[in-house]
Amino acid sequence: MKKTSFLILILLVTILTSCGSYVRIGDLTGISNRNLDDSETYVLLKRDVQAIAKSKNDDALEQAVDNLTREYEGEFLRNAKIYVKSNGAKVKVIGDVWGVQRTNVNVTTNANAKIELKIGDKVVFRRKGDLTDGKIIGLNATSVIVEYGRKKKKIELKYDEVIKTE
Structure with missing residues (x-):
């Protein structure tokens, strides 16, 4: 009986810890959901920012990138790190937002x-x-x-x- 309850406890702890952590799936030099204009001069707008998006219709990565570029009025991300929850429900993107500087x-x-x-x-x-x-x-x-x-x-x-x- 003690062995069974101990094994169940270990199983529960393993399940709970695996659901709550992010797994790093890669680093990208650049990532964008928009077409870039070669005639524009892009500048660094915000450094090391992050966005999290839930998986809806299998577009969580696209949503996370859009959320970051929209929030900081940028065009693309550089030095992006991409993480996925181990259960696949959420995507987290961390990177530098680049865009066109529109004002002084x-x-x-x-x-x-x-x-x-x-x-x-x-x-x-x-x-x-x-x-x-x-x-x-x-x-x-x-x-x-x-x-x-x-x-x-x-x-x-x-x-x-x-x-x-x-």
């Missing part, structure tokens, strides 16, 4: 000075206590994406963390 951003400081930031502007910001030079490669409603260093690293900063130099 006007920032008003405490001294009521207006500063316009746009893609390509050079900025300075603090990184580990030191001042670091960089170039804006993306803008969104609350932050700016800056490329810096010889290895062209990317960082997302709030508007009040950068100073425009040119």
